Amino acid sequence: MAAIIKVENISKEFRIKEKEPGLKGSLKSLFTSKYKSIDAVDNISFNVNKGEVVGFIGPNGAGKSTTIKMMTGILFPSSGKINVINYDPQKERKKLAFKVGTVFGQKPQLWYHLPAIDTFNLFAKIYEIPEKQYQQRLKELIKTFEVEEVINQPVRKLSLGQRMRCEMIASLLHNPEVLFLDEPTIGMDIVAKKRIRELIKNLNENDGVTVILTSHDLEDVEQVCKRLIIINNGKIVYDGSTKGIREKYLxxxxxxxxxxxxxxxxxxxxxxxxxxxxxxxxxxxxxxxxxxxxxxxxxxxxxxxxxxxxxxxDPPIEEIISRIYQNKTDHKDQKWD
Amino acid sequence: MGLTKYWESCKISLYNSLVYKADFISNSLFIGLIIFIFVYLWKAVYGSGHGVIEGFTISMMVWYFVMTESIVTAPGRLIEEIGEDVQSGEIATKLNKPYNSVLFKYAYNMGQTLLRFILTFLVGGIIAFLFLGGVEINWLTLPLVGIVIILALTLHFCMMMLLGIFTFWFEDAKALNFLYNKIIFVFGGMLLPLEIFPQWLAKISAVMPFSFVAYHPARLFVIFNLNNFIRTIFLELIWIALFSGLIAIFYKSFIKKISINGG
Incomplete structure (x- = not known):
């Protein structure tokens, strides 16, 4: 199968302004700025095949979101090469945008005070979807995501689960080949989480959409993804089947x-x-x-x-990561893949 | 190629503004109050006689102020909005769409801007009319003044957009906003027509971009002159082109350096 996403040796370094504490520090920072470099992503490589559902997990600040943002062209890697559906995301961000959908759990794209349908109509124009095709697609999506009753209410009045389903519709209107979901279940209760997971699964199985999902909830990834990439401190510590993780560490x-x-x-x-x-x-x-x-x-x-x-x-993700490290040092001769 | 997406952006901005109608109306009413105070201030300055100051009668002076106020306050908190987008990382959801993000923001902002402009102008105009009567305008020239105003709002947007991008380096949108507003206030001729300034200052201010946001359009509104009209349009276009170029340059490097916090 052909790789739809190729990521080769990418790194992303952030410069963070540092300030000493207190008034003295504040005054000092007016004249001199000290910067600290942080490797948010440190030499990561992986491929994703068409039709795969890959879960990215790791603790907060591990570099999951940064990696997703580099794959969609929002952030520029400090070094390395990325190819998504034969586009260079940084150089061809706009062209790529027609082919991928993105949902950021913490950064809603729906207009907060307007009904979701207004955002859908706007996105139809942004993605240049022909009117007839759009109406049909919208009907399908509204049915699958079961949001008939809520799309005419202002988004602020929806529950988190309803809102996320509408967010997903917004990013699926243009029939993307790849769907990036960054923490789609954050803050949700178990029932809402389950719904979202089922929907993601269906999307992949029925429409063949390639899905990249990040989460810090192990269960999310376990239920939905066959393949798992664990990131910690900007490095990949595990890339393999979810089953393998379950057997070895879960x-x-x-x-x-x-x-x-x-x-x-x-x-x-x-x-x-x-x-x-x-x-x-x-x-x-x-x-x-x-x-x-x-x-x-x-x-x-x-x-x-x-x-x-x-x-x-379930054990927390940090515990599993530390076990993976332990295992690595315990069996130094064993090759890891 | 769809330009319709930008039109759609303008429309959703209008829908969104209507949600905040109380905010809009109170804003315009407050500006109305300021204009009301100015009516009395100018009445005191002009005294009882119907004098002329630097070519402006009292009603021209007040209508001039109604116009500059309406234009300058129309874009709202644009600089701070962009600063917030950058600092909160909200910009991520705006960058991953197949459109020109600056143009999209322009269309979006223009929707609200025009609405606010019309509201403020109506409220201010009613007050000016009630207390001083109308101003002598040739109604045929109004569409021409309309073009100058649209360009003035565009130039206003360009300068604010550029400063909004600068917030990425300065990290203090409020300070930039404050500075810009004060410059427009004085050198742009928002408060007083440039004629009242010392000559050397008036000359410098008249060619600076700020006066093309407030002074030139408002003056054309109260004293229309075809030569001035052509000259104003010409210089507005030059400044818009220049600032668009600067936006393009800084936007490019800004996009490369941006780091999106959280999530």
């Missing part, structure tokens, strides 16, 4: 238990259970799900203790 869960009575520690009599936090009432344990299924552990806890509340959580 084989543990965090269980948080709140008990009704004071207890020194949870004693479950299981081997692969690690206590992460021991309080008087609150206990956090980490379990290896390949050794003990979740049900087994939960059943044990509930039968043994008087439980007020129980929470099962």
């Amino acid at each position: 084989n543990f869960k965090i269980i948080q238990v709140i008990l009704n009575e004071k207890t020194e520690s949870l004693n479950l009599g299981l081997k692969n259970v690690k206590a992460v936090f021991k309080g008087k009432f609150r206990h956090v344990i980490e379990i290896d799900t390949s050794k003990h299924p979740i049900q087994e552990v939960v059943k044990k806890i509930v039968s043994k203790y008087n439980v007020e509340d129980i929470n099962i959580l």
Whole structure:
């Protein structure tokens, strides 16, 4: 399959103005400016094939958004080469814009005080979509995204989930080949998140749209993407199948238990259970799900203790990254791909 | 090639303005109040006799001020808007569209600008008319003055856009906005016609771009003169071309250096 996106050795260096604290610092900065260079993205390379759904994850400030912005031509890389659908995004930003759609979860493009339909109509003109084609496409999208009732209300009155669905429609009107989604589920509740994930999946499966998705929510990426790229400190630490990550690093869960009575520690009599936090009432344990299924552990806890509340959580992304690093140093001879 | 997208930008700006109608109306009413105060100020200056100061009767003076106020305040907080877009990273959603972003912003801003211009001119005009009566204008020349005003608003936009881009380096949109407004206020002849200045200052101000935003269009409105009209249009076009060129140059380097915070 042909690569639709080629990214070769790109780096992006930001210069950040530094100021010493206090009034003295402020006065000083009037005359001399000190700059600090930060490598937001540090020599990254990868290819994306047509029809793939690739998830970019990493902690805040890892360089996910910066990479997306370079792929859409908004930011200029300090070095390296990018090719998206045979365009150089920086030199041919406008031409590329006709072929890609972008949604920034934190930077809405819908007019806040106007109904979403006004933005759609504007975008139809911006993307030069013939009227008939636009009306048909809009009808389809409104149906799939189930927003019939809300497109005539001012955007500010919509829920976050409804708003994001409208944002996605706005970026899909011109039938893009590649869709960039930067934190599309940020701030949403579980139900809304699930809807968005399903929609992204459908889009890829039914329309063959190539999707690049960033998130700091592991579950987002797990549900939607077959391939995962993990970025940390501007570098790729993992590029491979989502399944691989699940098998190698997502084989543990965090269980948080709140008990009704004071207890020194949870004693479950299981081997692969690690206590992460021991309080008087609150206990956090980490379990290896390949050794003990979740049900087994939960059943044990509930039968043994008087439980007020129980929470099962995925390990945070930072934890997985640190495990990947550990693994790298543990098996230095093993080649990573 | 669609120019319709720019027209559409102008339209959505109008829809959006209508959401803020209270803001628009109160803004125009406030300017109306200032004009009302000026009517009395000029009445005191002119005294009881119907004198002429530097070729301006009192009603010409007030109508001149109505016109400069209407033009100068019409674009709103453009410099600060651009500064906010740059600093909040909002500009990301504006750069990834298949259009010329400066032209798009021009069309967008023009929608609101024209609306605000008309509103302020109406309110100010009514006040001037009620207290001083009309001004003698040849109605046939109004379409010509209209062209000068559109060009003045365009030049106004160009200078503000350029300063908006500069906020990327200066990081202080408010200061730039303040400075620009004061320059227009004085050297642009917004407050007083340049004739009232010392001659050397009037001469310099008259050729600077700022006076083509306020002084020249307002003067043509109250004292139309075909030679002045041609000269004004010609110089307005030259300044617009020059500032467009500067915008193109700085915009290019600005786009390359931009770093988008957050998200």
